[in-house]
Amino acid sequence: MTRILTAALLASAALTVSAGAEELNVVGTWSNLPLYQDFETPLWTEALSDATGGEFTANLTSFDQMGIAGADVFRMLGDGVFDIGATVADYTVGDAPELEGLDVPLLATTAEDARKMVDAARPMVADIMANRFDAHVLAIAPYPPQVVFCKGKIAGLADLKGKKVRGSGRMTTKFLEALGAEGINVAFSEVPGALERSVIDCAVTGAGSGYSAGWWEVSDHLMTLPLGGWDPVVVAMNKDRWDGLSAEQQQMLQKAVTEGLETPAWNAAAGGLEGDIACLTGKGECAAGQAASMTLVQPTAEDTAQAAEILKTEVLPDWASRAGNEWVTRWNETVGAAMGVTVGQ
Template identity: 60%
Template sequence: MKIKSSLLALTVALTSTAATAEELAVVGSWSGLPLHKQYEKPFWDEKMPAASDGGITANLTTHDQMGINGGDVFRMLGQGVFDVGMTVADYAVSDTPALEGLDVPLIAIDAASAKVMVDSARPLIDDIYKDVFNAKVLGVAPYPPQVVFCNAEIASLSDLEGKKIRASGRMTGKLLEALGAEAVSISFGEVPGALQKGVVDCAVTGAGSGYSAGWWEVSTHLMPIPLGGWDPVVTAINLDKWDSLSAEDQALIEATVKSDLEKPAWETAQNALATDVACLTGNGDCPSDKRNMTLVEPSEADFSTAREILVSKVLPDWSERSGGSWGKRWNETVGKATNVEIPLN
């Protein structure tokens, strides 16, 4: 009788544990890039299960492994196709131009100021993901600053005039057009072929992303000016799934994303840029194979020109396209934190 009672108690305990265990279907960002390999994958495969004593696990893949477009990730997340989605916010701006306000070019020239910009934008981003994508934002991690790769000789920002350039986001495209370039929309994976065939003269992406994807094989010049901002990657969970979790699980997931995914990604972002530039150009210390792209250092005049165009043309255009009170809200949050103000009518 005692043995039967013990077995019954063990069965009840195991059944209870199984009932409270959560396996989340998670779709990460680009599988071949450092953010996924160094931070997203270890987080979902190891750190989240460890933090929850195995109570929260993940079935992890990425949007490129699934064969879906990056712009569809948050749309599908809202529909409940999977539980957690992680991808570049700029991929989803076709659903709402207001989302462009998360990552404005040229405001943040280092990781610390980029973190300030993203943190100040969180109230806006939280509302957008709830209202547009039926999702709860768990965290925002950076790619390194989005810099300019050219398969053409350039010596300054003015040399981009007249060139066809792949933009990393819509606001970057507007900035490039204001500089006299032709902004071209091409997916990340199609860029090497486009550079090689002359479909575009230049392209904007993170230095590390360009290195990992072999852009140095089809481009000659690198200008490390953050014309594409920092391309933040948002981690969000389907709101219905989120509401189904216990308060304890919700608190644990949010805290662990912040400490074990967001925090380390931001801490290494600045040094990663310097290392990536060194690897691409051969100038400086590089833990991998050095390449020999020509480094084009932007001048103070380059920064001044681009910044003036951003504030006088690009941001007012964004505010008008977004409609409503988004420009005012941006001024009161991001603008206040970064000392940039959109001129509003």
């Protein structure tokens, strides 16, 4: 009887604490990857209430657990299906081609440069999200740099010519086609099967993401040139829902997301690539689990120079033609200025 009364009192106390809380329905990114497991889940399911003094609680699921495509997340967010949504910016460029400017491949080879690029783009991204999806940006968090997994021997960039390669975004696919490869559209979750059946020869994703998803079981060569950029994830809130919060609530929620998700995710990215490569190649210490034995292919100076030329002469002009002069001008004044690159109009 004492145990029953104690349980009842604890339940009553919990209800009292949460009675005035704003409950948020949150849709996160791929449930099997570290960003969701290590940063999204702890914030939304554990830390949020304490971080906001009991003002907010959250129900979390991921878009793959919901059975929806990553490209649908912001459309549904704008329609008010849920309160907060997160997805890879490149997944949404069919609706917002100007958003591709957030993650230009090959501009950032370190986490520090990637953060500089994202910070420069943030005001532009905020306007894109508000205009296209009726959403307010809460955070932009990184996946690891997007590298190349291949089934079969490659020694450099030139060896991708003639191969069927899954890109990680439209700019990446354009780059691959300029190399003479065939860009193939395959969903992230379907890549291992496609590699195993030789539907594709290579695929681009983050080193850590590929390790977590087991791509090393169906591929054997890893080229670390960041052909796909960093695949930033935009975390956004339905704008009507955001506008319905008090200024104090907005400040609390923003602080919780910045300190509980965005900042630690960037901190982890800074040293993540070296550990991910160790896990994929077996050279070095793998803290994540079993090490694989992929062959590491380091880009040569010629590879890097060729990649930069293709980016400048083909990839960025192609994006500019789709994004329009207004967004190209804004990109040049922000991201371009920060990274020392100008896109012609």
